[in-house]
Amino acid sequence: MKLDATDLRYITSDEFRVLTAVEMGSKNHEVVPTVLIVQISGLRNGGVNKIMGSLAKRNLVAKVQNSKYDGYRLTYGGYDYLAMRALSKRDSMYSVGNQIGVGKESDIYIVADAEGNEMVLKLHRLGRISFRAIKEKRDYLGKRKSASWMYMSRLAAQKEWAFMKVLHEHGFPVPRPIDQARHCILMGFQDAYPLRQISEVPSPGKLYSELMDLIVRFAHAGLIHGDFNEFNILINRVTGDPVVIDFPQMVSTSHENAEWYFNRDVECIRTFFRRRFRYESQLYPRFKSTLSEGAEKDQGDGFRLDVVVSASGFGRKEARILEEVSVDRFYHFRHSKTFLSSTWKLSKMIRRKRVTTVKRRRRKRKRTWERMKTKLSSMKSCQSNSSKETAKANQLRTQ
Numbered sequence: 001m002k003l004d005a006t007d008l009r010y011i012t013s014d015e016f017r018v019l020t021a022v023e024m025g026s027k028n029h030e031v032v033p034t035v036l037i038v039q040i041s042g043l044r045n046g047g048v049n050k051i052m053g054s055l056a057k058r059n060l061v062a063k064v065q066n067s068k069y070d071g072y073r074l075t076y077g078g079y080d081y082l083a084m085r086a087l088s089k090r091d092s093m094y095s096v097g098n099q100i101g102v103g104k105e106s107d108i109y110i111v112a113d114a115e116g117n118e119m120v121l122k123l124h125r126l127g128r129i130s131f132r133a134i135k136e137k138r139d140y141l142g143k144r145k146s147a148s149w150m151y152m153s154r155l156a157a158q159k160e161w162a163f164m165k166v167l168h169e170h171g172f173p174v175p176r177p178i179d180q181a182r183h184c185i186l187m188g189f190q191d192a193y194p195l196r197q198i199s200e201v202p203s204p205g206k207l208y209s210e211l212m213d214l215i216v217r218f219a220h221a222g223l224i225h226g227d228f229n230e231f232n233i234l235i236n237r238v239t240g241d242p243v244v245i246d247f248p249q250m251v252s253t254s255h256e257n258a259e260w261y262f263n264r265d266v267e268c269i270r271t272f273f274r275r276r277f278r279y280e281s282q283l284y285p286r287f288k289s290t291l292s293e294g295a296e297k298d299q300g301d302g303f304r305l306d307v308v309v310s311a312s313g314f315g316r317k318e319a320r321i322l323e324e325v326s327v328d329r330f331y332h333f334r335h336s337k338t339f340l341s342s343t344w345k346l347s348k349m350i351r352r353k354r355v356t357t358v359k360r361r362r363r364k365r366k367r368t369w370e371r372m373k374t375k376l377s378s379m380k381s382c383q384s385n386s387s388k389e390t391a392k393a394n395q396l397r398t399q
């Protein structure tokens with residue numbers, strides 16, 4: 001979706017009031033009834049109707065004709081606008097530039113502050129690749145799908161913000177966190193290329209050990225990135241140093257599947273280096289020894305970033321809600337009972353179908369063979385008849 005910043009400067013205060021009223025109404029309604037918008041905004045009925053029309057024209061809200069009542073729904077365009085307005089009111093950003101990236105569930109734009117300093121705006125867009133099977137099961141989503149996906153996007157942004165701040169404060173190579181509002185994060189621009197775009201590096205061994213050291217450093221601080229791969233590692237254009245972005249499923253080392261996540265991160269790097277740079281090393285970190293090393297280093301001063309993050313406002317409840325629908329839902333869904341039983345049923349069906357198909361094919365082949373055999377024999381008899389007749393004719397001719 002295109003990000004339109006024109007409205008940032010030209011929206012009137014009444015329009016803003018009405019848009020905020022729609023957002024507030026969305027907390028309890030999938031489609032916010034017009035009467036409620038009038039009530040929350042405190043404006044006149046006729047005035048609100050006119051404003052709603054102009055907001056709908058600019059794609060900030062969408063009119064929905066419900067079976068019970070007519071109303072409006074906040075669009076991602078309107079949500080983007082509210083977030084950008086909050087950021088510009090705080091003087092964090094002033095103008096919007098080009099889109100520089102598009103992730104699975106986010107849009108990335110170059111923006112600038114009043115002095116023209118470049119920054120990166122990441123807008124979370126959960127629900128873009130929605131997983132209907134899961135979505136329909138979640139109680140808190142209920143029927144209010146769109147507003148809930150916006151809520152999920154806000155949680156995702158809050159999580160990323162909490163991790164980015166803590167990691168940056170502790171000297172990890174992550175972008176500088178600047179501000180956060182609703183589903184948006186403002187961060188420092190990295191003059192870097194994603195690792196996946198790089199075909200050659202001066203020393204693959206050096207980069208490999210830097211990345212493995214980073215995994216170890218994360219673990220010593222009680223964290224596992226969980227998605228540590230060539231897509232989420234940027235390489236600085238000048239220095240060649242790695243920068244880590246995107247922490248959608250960062251987990252604590254005390255998470256029940258921590259070892260699995262840790263090994264997956266390590267394996268992702270090993271596989272990438274083997275394929276891209278033909279570099280392989282027998283030196284790579286192991287989960288248990290890394291943790292015991294960390295505990296020795298720690299010497300009881302309790303430096304655990306997972307604890308710091310959960311104390312920073314992104315609580316356990318939010319983490320749980322997000323975890324249920326977040327990126328890892330693919331993993332959890334793939335391992336859930338419903339999925340396993342459905343795949344089992346499916347594979348059984350396929351097997352049965354394959355058996356019947358094979359049997360049917362065999363029968364068909366047999367039938368064709370028999371048909372050919374009868375045809376062949378009738379042809380042979382025809383041939384012998386005709387040869388007998390020609391022999392007879394020859395005999396008659398000679399007589």
Ligand SMILES: Nc1ncnc2c1ncn2[C@@H]1O[C@H](COP(=O)(O)OP(=O)(O)OP(=O)(O)O)[C@@H](O)[C@H]1O
Pocket residue numbers: 100101102103104105106107108120122175187188189190191192194231232245246
């Ligand atoms: N701070 C930054 N500076 C420069 N480029 C960035 C920055 N943050 C993100 N990008 C660019 O945007 C792209 C997508 O960013 P990011 O990985 O955060 O999005 P995402 O939706 O989480 O992606 P995915 O889940 O598909 O990996 C990156 O590959 C990178 O090219």
